[in-house]
Amino acid sequence: MEDSLEKTRFDVIVVGCGVAGLSAAVSAAENGARVAILERATFEERGGQTRYTEAYFRMKSEHEVSDDFELHLAENSGGHQDPSLIDAMSGERSHWPAYLKSLSTNDPNLLAAFADSAGPTVQWLKGHGVRFDFLPTQFLTKTQPRLLPVGGGQALVDSLAGAAEKAGVKFLYETTARRLVLDARGGIAGIEVSGGGQRRVLHAPAVVLGSGGFEGSAEMQTRYLGPRSVYLRPICRGAYYNKGEGIQMALEIGAAPCGDFGSYHAEPIDPRSGAAEASLMIFPYGILVNKEGRRFADEAPGTVDANYERVTRRIYEQTEGIAYIILDAGVEDVPNYRLAIRTDQPAITAPSIAALAEKLGLPVAAVEETVKGYNAACRGGTFKPLEIDGLATTGLAPPKSNWARPIARSPFTAYPVISANVFTFGGLKIDEHGRVLDVDGAPIPGLYAAGETVGMYWRTYTGATSVMKGAVFGRLGGAHAAKLRR
Numbered sequence: 300m301e302d303s304l305e306k307t308r309f310d311v312i313v314v315g316c317g318v319a320g321l322s323a324a325v326s327a328a329e330n331g332a333r334v335a336i337l338e339r340a341t342f343e344e345r346g347g348q349t350r351y352t353e354a355y356f357r358m359k360s361e362h363e364v365s366d367d368f369e370l371h372l373a374e375n376s377g378g379h380q381d382p383s384l385i386d387a388m389s390g391e392r393s394h395w396p397a398y399l400k401s402l403s404t405n406d407p408n409l410l411a412a413f414a415d416s417a418g419p420t421v422q423w424l425k426g427h428g429v430r431f432d433f434l435p436t437q438f439l440t441k442t443q444p445r446l447l448p449v450g451g452g453q454a455l456v457d458s459l460a461g462a463a464e465k466a467g468v469k470f471l472y473e474t475t476a477r478r479l480v481l482d483a484r485g486g487i488a489g490i491e492v493s494g495g496g497q498r499r500v501l502h503a504p505a506v507v508l509g510s511g512g513f514e515g516s517a518e519m520q521t522r523y524l525g526p527r528s529v530y531l532r533p534i535c536r537g538a539y540y541n542k543g544e545g546i547q548m549a550l551e552i553g554a555a556p557c558g559d560f561g562s563y564h565a566e567p568i569d570p571r572s573g574a575a576e577a578s579l580m581i582f583p584y585g586i587l588v589n590k591e592g593r594r595f596a597d598e599a600p601g602t603v604d605a606n607y608e609r610v611t612r613r614i615y616e617q618t619e620g621i622a623y624i625i626l627d628a629g630v631e632d633v634p635n636y637r638l639a640i641r642t643d644q645p646a647i648t649a650p651s652i653a654a655l656a657e658k659l660g661l662p663v664a665a666v667e668e669t670v671k672g673y674n675a676a677c678r679g680g681t682f683k684p685l686e687i688d689g690l691a692t693t694g695l696a697p698p699k700s701n702w703a704r705p706i707a708r709s710p711f712t713a714y715p716v717i718s719a720n721v722f723t724f725g726g727l728k729i730d731e732h733g734r735v736l737d738v739d740g741a742p743i744p745g746l747y748a749a750g751e752t753v754g755m756y757w758r759t760y761t762g763a764t765s766v767m768k769g770a771v772f773g774r775l776g777g778a779h780a781a782k783l784r785r
Contacts (some may be wrong), residue, residue: 309335309469309503310784311777312490314476314545316340317347317537318354318452318766319509319750321459322420322773323733323780325427327507328466330781335469335501337476337492339540345472346456347511348722348751351535351575353436354455355763356446361431362418365443369410371761376405378757400740401555401728405755412731413771420771424448428458437580439639439685441604445763452766479506479548479746487745505745505780508735509773512723512751513543514563523560523725530620534566534719535575541722545752549727553737554746558754560725564765565611568719569642570621579716580607580639583702584684585626586673587716589617592656592665594673599701601687603639608760615718622716623659625652625670628708633684646712655711674705722765726754733776745783747776 310332313324430449474494482488489502513519520528569577583599596613614622649655656666676695734742750769
């Protein structure tokens with residue numbers, strides 16, 4: 300079959316045109332490689348999910364990551380891990396047994412490389428025209444700093460794509476990667492692609508997979524996340540292009556899996572909206588009820604930036620994966636509260652709780668009983684909307700730990716809310732150079748991965764690190780892949 304296909308040669312082929320792929324392509328080109336980028340979208344839609352995100356960086360300055368950066372990633376690197384294996388990882392990696400080298404957990408050297416390379420990567424991005432600043436976010440309460448590229452993810456895409464074009468990188472739009480092509484030694488020889496009604500093989504000694512996760516694949520979501528994934532929706536249009544082929548084709552040639560394949564990054568959004576990231580971070584100032592009209596979670600266990608994913612997962616567990624945020628006129632007491640509401644759809648309003656429940660199609664008596672019980676559990680105290688105030692309910696299950704004030708001031712408002720699948724957690728295991736490791740923990744010659752194709756998260760997402768991961772390991776992987784050029 301291969302002999303009948305058109306053969307085109309490059310030094311490095313990059314799959315995906317988001318921050319991971321573009322960083323890899325620019326870095327490889329800067330190191331002398333002849334590079335091609337495969338983008339299944341059109342020119343107008345290029346950029347994957349990156350173009351739709353604000354692209355938060357978990358950094359306290361343009362040079363340093365947050366104080367908890369490595370610790371948070373390490374503490375969320377699996378379930379109940381064997382402490383003897385964790386202890387063994389403190390030794391030299393060259394002495395690790397094969398099962399430890401390919402273990403589905405974050406190697407300490409990988410996390411160190413991530414942290415150490417973040418600052419230099421920001422400076423590299425700045426060298427390509429990206430500006431950074433600490434701008435207001437949608438999180439009214441937060442525990443960690445977030446550095447943002449001015450102009451968000453779109454600015455990253457525009458700047459890096461411009462740099463790639465200037466460096467002579469070839470962009471192949473509406474082209475999908477299908478299969479990795481190996482040489483006689485089991486290393487990368489190229490990649491089979493489809494586009495324009497034909498299949499062909501592009502040859503190169505190195506391939507960088509920056510094609511995202513599998514949030515755009517109903518089949519893979521059902522296989523790994525389960526049948527309830529029918530209630531999930533990608534966070535933006537760019538996610539529909541992420542169908543998991545990059546992960547699948549690497550696993551098929553013996554790559555080691557890494558990350559939590561049964562989970563994903565959850566964010567609360569308005570299901571009525573077609574806007575990208577129509578998030579609703581206002582729920583800590585009201586209550587959440589399900590289709591039965593009952594509360595089911597602590598709406599305010601702490602700052603919203605550190606807890607919204609935990610609460611959103613509870614929303615996903617409810618009947619049909621949906622809940623409703625109920626607020627009263629007291630929300631007006633929260634400074635700049637509209638920053639926490641990203642939907643382009645109007646709030647549902649009513650003069651009474653009964654009328655609001657009726658508009659929402661919820662059982663009126665149940666909602667009234669829920670609100671009455673919640674109000675009775677609220678106690679007096681000082682309301683401090685922009686900091687943890689400890690204003691909690693008493694004798695209520697589940698409790699509300701902060702910002703608990705009665706829902707009693709008309710008009711009453713509500714928003715429906717579901718869990719979006721921002722990206723999936725399961726992916727490939729890489730080393731500190733971005734090389735994909737095989738099931739014995741050895742690098743697969745010529746294969747690299749970056750961004751959400753890399754598995755690095757379990758249980759809880761380490762917020763504001765996903766775009767960083769794409770930029771850092773795209774840059775590192777592209778530079779290393781360029782060394783393989785022939």
